[in-house]
Amino acid sequence: MKIKKxxxxxxxxxxxxxxxxxGKKEEKADAHLNVxxxxxxxxxxxxxxxxxxNTSMYGICESLFKIDAxxxxxxxxxxxxxxxxxxxxxxxxxxxxxxxxxKLTADMVRRNLLRAAEVNNRFEYLxxxxxxxxxxxxxxxxxxxxxxxxxxxxxSPELGMIDLDSTTDFVNNPICTGPFVPVAFTPTxxxxxxxxxxxxxxxxxxxxxxxxxxADDESKLYAMQNGEIDVYNSVSAAAxxxxxxxxxxxxxxxxxxxxxxxxxxxxxxLDDSLRRAITLIIDKDNLAEFQNGTVSTTDGPFSRxxxxxxxxxxxxxxxxxxxxxxxxxxxxxxxxxxxKDGKVLELKIxxxxxxxxxxxxxxxxxxxxxxGIKTVLQSExxxxxxxxxxxxxxxxxxxxxxxxxxxxxxxxxxxFRQSSKWAIGGFKxxxxxxxxxxxxxxxxxxxxxxxANKIVQLVVDEDAFGFLGLFTKTTVLRKGVSGYAENIxxxxxxxxxxxxxx
Amino acid sequence: xxxEREKTKRKVIVFAVLAAILIVxxxxxxxxxxxxxxxxxAALMNKGPSEQxxxxxxxxxxxxxxxxxxxxKTSIFSSFTVVAVTFVIGLILGLLCGYYGGVLDGILMRFxxxxxxxxxxxxxxxxxxxxGGNLVNAMIAMxxxxxxxxARLARSTVMKVKEExxxxxxxxxxxxDFCIMYKYILPNVFGxxxxxxxxxxxxxxxxxxxLSFLGIGVIPPxxxxxxxxxEARAYLSLSPWAVFVPGAAIVITVMVFNYFGDSxxxxxxxxxxxxx
Numbered sequence: 170m171k172i173k174k175x176x177x178x179x180x181x182x183x184x185x186x187x188x189x190x191x192g193k194k195e196e197k198a199d200a201h202l203n204v205x206x207x208x209x210x211x212x213x214x215x216x217x218x219x220x221x222x223n224t225s226m227y228g229i230c231e232s233l234f235k236i237d238a239x240x241x242x243x244x245x246x247x248x249x250x251x252x253x254x255x256x257x258x259x260x261x262x263x264x265x266x267x268x269x270x271x272k273l274t275a276d277m278v279r280r281n282l283l284r285a286a287e288v289n290n291r292f293e294y295l296x297x298x299x300x301x302x303x304x305x306x307x308x309x310x311x312x313x314x315x316x317x318x319x320x321x322x323x324x325s326p327e328l329g330m331i332d333l334d335s336t337t338d339f340v341n342n343p344i345c346t347g348p349f350v351p352v353a354f355t356p357t358x359x360x361x362x363x364x365x366x367x368x369x370x371x372x373x374x375x376x377x378x379x380x381x382x383x384a385d386d387e388s389k390l391y392a393m394q395n396g397e398i399d400v401y402n403s404v405s406a407a408a409x410x411x412x413x414x415x416x417x418x419x420x421x422x423x424x425x426x427x428x429x430x431x432x433x434x435x436x437x438x439l440d441d442s443l444r445r446a447i448t449l450i451i452d453k454d455n456l457a458e459f460q461n462g463t464v465s466t467t468d469g470p471f472s473r474x475x476x477x478x479x480x481x482x483x484x485x486x487x488x489x490x491x492x493x494x495x496x497x498x499x500x501x502x503x504x505x506x507x508x509k510d511g512k513v514l515e516l517k518i519x520x521x522x523x524x525x526x527x528x529x530x531x532x533x534x535x536x537x538x539x540x541g542i543k544t545v546l547q548s549e550x551x552x553x554x555x556x557x558x559x560x561x562x563x564x565x566x567x568x569x570x571x572x573x574x575x576x577x578x579x580x581x582x583x584x585f586r587q588s589s590k591w592a593i594g595g596f597k598x599x600x601x602x603x604x605x606x607x608x609x610x611x612x613x614x615x616x617x618x619x620x621a622n623k624i625v626q627l628v629v630d631e632d633a634f635g636f637l638g639l640f641t642k643t644t645v646l647r648k649g650v651s652g653y654a655e656n657i658x659x660x661x662x663x664x665x666x667x668x669x670x671x
Numbered sequence: 672x673x674x675e676r677e678k679t680k681r682k683v684i685v686f687a688v689l690a691a692i693l694i695v696x697x698x699x700x701x702x703x704x705x706x707x708x709x710x711x712x713a714a715l716m717n718k719g720p721s722e723q724x725x726x727x728x729x730x731x732x733x734x735x736x737x738x739x740x741x742x743x744k745t746s747i748f749s750s751f752t753v754v755a756v757t758f759v760i761g762l763i764l765g766l767l768c769g770y771y772g773g774v775l776d777g778i779l780m781r782f783x784x785x786x787x788x789x790x791x792x793x794x795x796x797x798x799x800x801x802x803g804g805n806l807v808n809a810m811i812a813m814x815x816x817x818x819x820x821x822a823r824l825a826r827s828t829v830m831k832v833k834e835e836x837x838x839x840x841x842x843x844x845x846x847x848d849f850c851i852m853y854k855y856i857l858p859n860v861f862g863x864x865x866x867x868x869x870x871x872x873x874x875x876x877x878x879x880x881x882l883s884f885l886g887i888g889v890i891p892p893x894x895x896x897x898x899x900x901x902e903a904r905a906y907l908s909l910s911p912w913a914v915f916v917p918g919a920a921i922v923i924t925v926m927v928f929n930y931f932g933d934s935x936x937x938x939x940x941x942x943x944x945x946x947x
Contacts, residue, residue, distance in 0.1 A: 386905060387904060387905055387907075390905075405905065407730070407905035407906050407909070408905070410906075410909055411908055411909060455713060458713035458714075459711070459713055459716070459730075459731060522886060527891065528730075528731075530891070531711070531731060531891050531892050532711055532731065534709075534891075534892050535709060535710065535711040535731075535892070538709060545890070546890050546891055546892070547890070548804060548886065548890070548891075
């Protein structure tokens with residue numbers, strides 16, 4: 170019996186020792202971060218499609234410039250970038266090397282930019298530049314025409330640097346300069362990374378990280394609550410409310426960002442006074458209230474605080490809208506809806522199931538109903554393949570990053586050009602086109618802001634587009650986790666050399 | 672001592688009354704709702720039950736009780752419509768296949784086998800997904816998968832009945848095929864088929880609510896129980912009532928219609944046995 174008791178005590182002691190060891194291991198912060206991401210792509214090759222967004226987020230790949238917390242593109246792999254007219258002299262930092270130890274050279278930069286131009290049609294224009302490799306560290310890029318936005322273009326995650334000579338598996342294992350290297354990658358799925366022992370930028374704090382592809386907001390919330398993940402961004406309004414009730418466990422970081430919620434009014438189907446009435450009915454403050462602090466209202470596509478975000482928009486005035494409709498021959502019927510020539514005024518609102526657009530659509534439905542306008546809500550899986558392509562909408566809701574790096578050109582060019590996809594909404598203005606051409610080559614920041622404000626004012630005055638809200642970027646981090654680019658307003662940054670988990 | 676027949680008869684009456692109450696509620700819903708089910712109010716988002724909102728409000732500040740009551744109409748009548756249409760289609764096809772047999776029977780029944788070999792919900796999701804999300808498409812999607820069950824049952828019952836001597840007598844008396852099917856076969860197969868259809872109402876309700884939950888059923892902001900659960904699930908920990916109330920409505924309604932179908936079947940079985 171005694172032997173049994175001794176054995177039992179020994180066993181308990183062993184178990185306690187094992188438990189203590191476990192605890193110690195955790196205390197050592199097992200330095201592995203688990204992250205949820207909302208999008209997953211087919212490859213880690215940053216040049217393809219939008220794959221670079223995730224490769225950058227995974228801490229694998231880096232670009233020549235990096236956008237900082239103030240939305241300014243700053244040299245990152247570069248020591249400096251000097252501009253003289255159409256010529257840009259890019260000088261690489263000393264000691265920048267790939268994870269295999271090879272140096273990043275000026276010629277490799279040139280080849281990377283040309284490869285991106287070849288495989289990604291959004292960067293085709295890079296093939297039209299003239300490149301001159303001066304020495305191992307210096308590359309002169311002649312853009313042939315003035316391109317003041319080159320730094321922000323070169324900050325794009327799609328223009329990350331790969332060791333093109335040594336990489337054999339571009340899909341699963343590109344050799345890049347980032348603080349982490351891929352361990353396992355599932356196309357359109359999860360990705361695991363480990364520390365880059367040769368990182369040029371110094372010590373990498375974490376041992377590694379695993380990125381779980383979780384598109385569903387609730388899945389991310391539950392995974393966070395049960396401890397399966399430590400951090401993620403683009404936190405939904407509902408989840409934000411849940412986390413904010415438990416500040417001892419979660420840290421919420423909310424910063425102003427540049428993802429824009431906007432609508433396009435179809436000029437081919439809505440006349441001038443009807444478009445103005447719609448503009449007057451929409452109550453942006455009310456839409457923002459339903460989104461629980463995840464967006465801030467805006468007048469134009471850019472923040473009101475930016476020099477290029479100054480625009481005058483008409484205030485919500487339902488009575489004035491009704492007056493306009495009645496002047497236009499509409500009369501309220503027995504059901505409380507406006508009709509003309511026996512036909513009820515009905516608006517088709519198209520949207521997709523992301524970026525809180527369903528919330529906006531539902532709230533808009535009620536705003537229009539109260540103003541006497543019937544709506545039909547149409548949800549589509551892929552807006553670009555449906556209503557943005559066919560033009561079968563009265564009001565099209567959409568969301569995009571309008572301000573890529575502290576400059577208005579990218580967003581204005583994407584929305585208001587006669588060649589843009591939004592031309593389907595019928596907005597065509599030669600004046601706007603001319604101003605956009607001017608903006609493209611203008612180098613003076615104050616003049617750029619002035620041009621941008623003029624363009625947006627013209628669009629607003631024609632009631633062609635309406636700008637509802639700018640998303641704040643909300644990141645939730647488990648207590649003790651930090652450094653997941655939570656202070657940078659772009660969601661293509663994530664893991665960094667300084668990311669930590671206590 | 673109450674006889675078995677009397678017991679089942681009472682059950683039928685109880686569940687018929689309950690089902691009738693649900694139908695009446697859904698019909699008069701617009702008259703009894705305490706608030707406008709479409710009225711949003713950011714100041715009243717996710718509020719708990721109160722005097723003004725007896726079952727609380729949802730994430731848009733809308734009255735949940737009013738939406739559940741209005742949703743009853745959508746949920747119950749869409750299920751009724753799908754079951755009625757598929758019942759009629761299944762009955763006609765089953766009658767023709769069972770009575771005539773041959774190539775038509777072979778083709779239609781193999782097609783029905785094909786439909787039955789896939790999980791009903793999977794086909795419905797595929798059909799609704801292709802056709803686009805709205806209530807009519809969701810009903811069509813559910814209908815496409817529901818008719819084979821009625822047709823198979825009708826066919827097998829007709830094949831049994833058509834061998835009866837009275838059918839042969841009717842043929843000898845010079846009755847047309849239509850006359851035989853309408854006058855002598857239909858009354859004999861209608862009962863079992865109707866019971867089957869009654870039990871299908873609950874399944875159909877869950878199916879349509881399921882499609883709406885997945886976002887391929889009703890278009891918001893139309894109140895429907897499945898879509899109400901979908902809209903509220905993100906706020907489950909903050910305002911559980913917004914999920915539980917429509918959930919309870921589905922459970923109760925499905926249970927009532929299922930029990931009604933079961934009790935009706937038991938009643939007819941008991942009657943059949945006692946008559947036999």
